Amino acid sequence: MLTRRSVIAVSSLAALVALGVAGAGCSKKVAESEIVIGSFLSLTGSDSTFGLDTKKGIDLALEQANAAGGIKGKKIKVIYEDDKSTAAEATQKVQQLIDRDKAIAILGEVASSRTKAGGLVANAKKIPLVTPSSTAVEITKGRDYVFRSCFTDAQQGDVAARFVREKLGKTKVGLFYAAQDTYSSGLAQTFRESFEKRGGKIVVSKGFQKGDTNYTTYLQELKAGNPEIIFAPVYYNEMVPIARQAKQIGLAGSTFVGGDGWDSAELLEGAAAELEGAYFTNHYAPDVPWEHSKAFMAAFNAKHKAAPNSLSAQGYDAARMLFDAISRASDLTPESIRVALTQTKDFKGATGILTIDAERNANKPIVVVKITGNAFKYSTEYSSQ
Amino acid sequence: MKLIDALMTGLAQGGMIALVALGYTMVFGVLKMINFAHSEVFMMAAYVGLFVIAAVGGTAHPLLAAVGGTVVAMFACSLLGITIERIAYRPIRARTRGSKLARVTPLVTALAVSVLLQNLAQLLFTARYRPYPQLFQNTRPIIFVVAIAMMVFLELVVKKTWFGKAMRALSTNEEAARLMGVRTSRTIAMTFALGSSLAAVGAVLYCLDQSQAYPTMGFKIGTQAFVAAVLGGIGNIPGAMLGGLLIGIIGEMVKLTSYSGGVDVLVFVVLILVLLARPAGLLGTTRVEKV
Numbered sequence: 001m002l003t004r005r006s007v008i009a010v011s012s013l014a015a016l017v018a019l020g021v022a023g024a025g026c027s028k029k030v031a032e033s034e035i036v037i038g039s040f041l042s043l044t045g046s047d048s049t050f051g052l053d054t055k056k057g058i059d060l061a062l063e064q065a066n067a068a069g070g071i072k073g074k075k076i077k078v079i080y081e082d083d084k085s086t087a088a089e090a091t092q093k094v095q096q097l098i099d100r101d102k103a104i105a106i107l108g109e110v111a112s113s114r115t116k117a118g119g120l121v122a123n124a125k126k127i128p129l130v131t132p133s134s135t136a137v138e139i140t141k142g143r144d145y146v147f148r149s150c151f152t153d154a155q156q157g158d159v160a161a162r163f164v165r166e167k168l169g170k171t172k173v174g175l176f177y178a179a180q181d182t183y184s185s186g187l188a189q190t191f192r193e194s195f196e197k198r199g200g201k202i203v204v205s206k207g208f209q210k211g212d213t214n215y216t217t218y219l220q221e222l223k224a225g226n227p228e229i230i231f232a233p234v235y236y237n238e239m240v241p242i243a244r245q246a247k248q249i250g251l252a253g254s255t256f257v258g259g260d261g262w263d264s265a266e267l268l269e270g271a272a273a274e275l276e277g278a279y280f281t282n283h284y285a286p287d288v289p290w291e292h293s294k295a296f297m298a299a300f301n302a303k304h305k306a307a308p309n310s311l312s313a314q315g316y317d318a319a320r321m322l323f324d325a326i327s328r329a330s331d332l333t334p335e336s337i338r339v340a341l342t343q344t345k346d347f348k349g350a351t352g353i354l355t356i357d358a359e360r361n362a363n364k365p366i367v368v369v370k371i372t373g374n375a376f377k378y379s380t381e382y383s384s385q
Numbered sequence: 386m387k388l389i390d391a392l393m394t395g396l397a398q399g400g401m402i403a404l405v406a407l408g409y410t411m412v413f414g415v416l417k418m419i420n421f422a423h424s425e426v427f428m429m430a431a432y433v434g435l436f437v438i439a440a441v442g443g444t445a446h447p448l449l450a451a452v453g454g455t456v457v458a459m460f461a462c463s464l465l466g467i468t469i470e471r472i473a474y475r476p477i478r479a480r481t482r483g484s485k486l487a488r489v490t491p492l493v494t495a496l497a498v499s500v501l502l503q504n505l506a507q508l509l510f511t512a513r514y515r516p517y518p519q520l521f522q523n524t525r526p527i528i529f530v531v532a533i534a535m536m537v538f539l540e541l542v543v544k545k546t547w548f549g550k551a552m553r554a555l556s557t558n559e560e561a562a563r564l565m566g567v568r569t570s571r572t573i574a575m576t577f578a579l580g581s582s583l584a585a586v587g588a589v590l591y592c593l594d595q596s597q598a599y600p601t602m603g604f605k606i607g608t609q610a611f612v613a614a615v616l617g618g619i620g621n622i623p624g625a626m627l628g629g630l631l632i633g634i635i636g637e638m639v640k641l642t643s644y645s646g647g648v649d650v651l652v653f654v655v656l657i658l659v660l661l662a663r664p665a666g667l668l669g670t671t672r673v674e675k676v
Contacts (some may be wrong), residue, residue, distance in 0.1 A: 044507070045507075045512070045600055046600075047512070048507075048513055049511075049513065050513045085394070102402060106393070123419075146389045178646075179645075179646020179647065180646065182496045191527060206645055207645055207646030208640075208645060208651055209645075209646060209647065209648040212605070212648065213591075213595045213596040213605070214394065214594075214595050214636075214637075215595075216390075217390070217391045217394050217637045217640040217641065218640050218645060220387065220390055220391075221387075221640070224387065236514075236598065237514040237599070240514070240516055240597060241595050241596060241597070244519065244595075245595065248522075248523065249603075266514055266516070269516060270514070270516030270597065271516070301550050341549060349514065
């Protein structure tokens with residue numbers, strides 16, 4: 001019994017290995033007539049919506065580029081790998097994409113922790129990587145091959161502080177953030193620095209335990225500090241219960257200001273009424289008055305039969321910015337693509353006109369979105385500098 | 386005033402934690418195993434509740450929807466609990482009885498079932514956060530009353546019914562109980578059903594009050610409930626209630642301080658201190674195991 005089982009196991013393993021070798025042989029042959037780009041995203045796991053939405057944007061950019069004849073007479077091929085929403089898998093998948101699939105550039109990740117892991121590999125192997133939406137500052141720092149097509153948390157926190165201080169004219173602000181979360185506490189910190197520099201005062205600051213769902217006591221503490229505005233840079237899934245519980249203790253939705261973590265249709269589905277009048281900084285709004293965004297929206301609607309969210313728009317931009325750099329590069333080596341990426345200037349993306357700076361970050365507009373009438377509405381925009 | 390508000394919130398929160406903790410403690414009492422899949426039963430209940438509430442009409446009939454959602458979730462989760470026990474735990478219990486592995490293997494199986502259910506939920510319902518409709522203005526008093534009522538009901542079941550007697554007998558000595566004519570398999574299945582339905586009540590209340598439904602939602606409250614069960618003395622039913630209420634209240638008190646971001650740190654410090662002073666938990670008794 002045991003021997004027969006192990007025979008089956010060994011033979012099926014051998015078959016798998018043979019298949020793998022055959023598969024690898026195939027892709028190598030194809031690679032010569034195609035430009036191979038690797039993409040690692042969270043297609044399953046806890047953040048699967050992030051990966052799937054980004055992929056929709058990349059797919060659209062790819063389809064458009066190939067319909068227009070590809071780059072330098074070659075078709076583009078994007079190989080997707082699923083990192084299952086974990087950083088360890090991200091490291092492995094980027095290694096695979098570079099070593100096995102011979103990708104000459106990498107697109108990916110949304111979550112900063114995973115971009116950081118994947119970026120480490122790409123940088124060591126000298127393959128350019130463009131992240132569509134990781135905003136943590138340290139990701140591109142000191143890594144010559146890692147680029148981003150979105151703004152950073154430092155820029156975002158500064159814009160939120162300027163907006164609250166100058167546009168809304170408020171001076172007393174409360175901070176509410178997830179204490180164990182790099183994104184949330186980092187953004188709260190940059191907001192605090194910028195806001196205090198502009199003469200505002202943080203009257204109360206409350207960190208909450210990540211994963212907690214009972215916010216009543218925290219919110220009562222915030223309310224007791226009498227802030228005019230509460231800056232809550234948290235994710236949408238946390239903001240839904242926060243907004244509902246805030247309303248119960250008499251904190252109006254218009255008291256809240258947030259960051260790009262709020263951007264999700266699920267925020268509207270769960271707490272649109274509770275957040276009426278709230279603002280948040282974002283990459284994009286469905287009704288931005290930019291010509292190049294409208295074209296993207298129409299094309300996206302035609303392909304996916306749904307309105308794009310920020311992540312899709314950012315995926316689209318990252319892919320197109322990379323394609324643009326590849327077409328400008330002198331040849332198809334990773335090094336030339338890296339040089340071309342550093343020279344990206346006034347690139348017309350769906351999320352605004354962007355220029356890559358010396359730190360490999362994008363300078364581009366940051367949109368302030370208002371939640372009103374069960375929709376995200378464009379309110380104003382700031383330059384990220 | 387602030388203290389009283391926090392205390393009320395803590396009592397409601399603690400009541401919910403206690404409802405889940407009871408499931409851990411009852412299964413431990415009977416089988417001496419920790420059912421790590423219990424938090425996933427809780428999660429499944431949240432989904433069942435959500436779908437039933439939506440089907441009944443949600444905010445149009447709040448009371449009917451809430452009661453209907455809870456009852457159907459209780460029923461569905463009893464079945465789920467029994468199924469898990471029947472498919473995963475019972476065969477392994479039968480095959481490891483008396484061996485050195487009798488403790489470890491069921492534990493690992495429970496972890497496996499937990500991972501399986503979580504991934505199954507992700508496959509069936511996607512990883513989206515699904516908001517519950519807001520059926521009531523203020524759910525906290527309802528939670529507290531329902532939690533206390535369920536605990537009184539459970540105490541009556543355990544102390545006054547034939548099934549409760551069988552459960553206690555089983556918990557004291559399985560072999561002897563079987564010799565005295567207790568149908569152990571059926572009693573164990575009933576224990577799973579009861580524990581799972583209490584978790585289902587907790588899940589629907591929890592979501593109505595403060596949470597969305599999503600596949601990993603069981604982790605946080607599952608950990609808290611497990612800690613509550615250990616704190617009160619695992620295997621001891623009033624202990625689980627006491628542990629749950631304590632954890633709820635301690636959590637809210639910490640939120641009033643400037644260490645609010647580290648609620649869990651303090652909860653675990655309390656657990657360690659209590660266990661150092663009383664290794665069997667607050668109400669638990671250490672009994673020398675006869676070999």
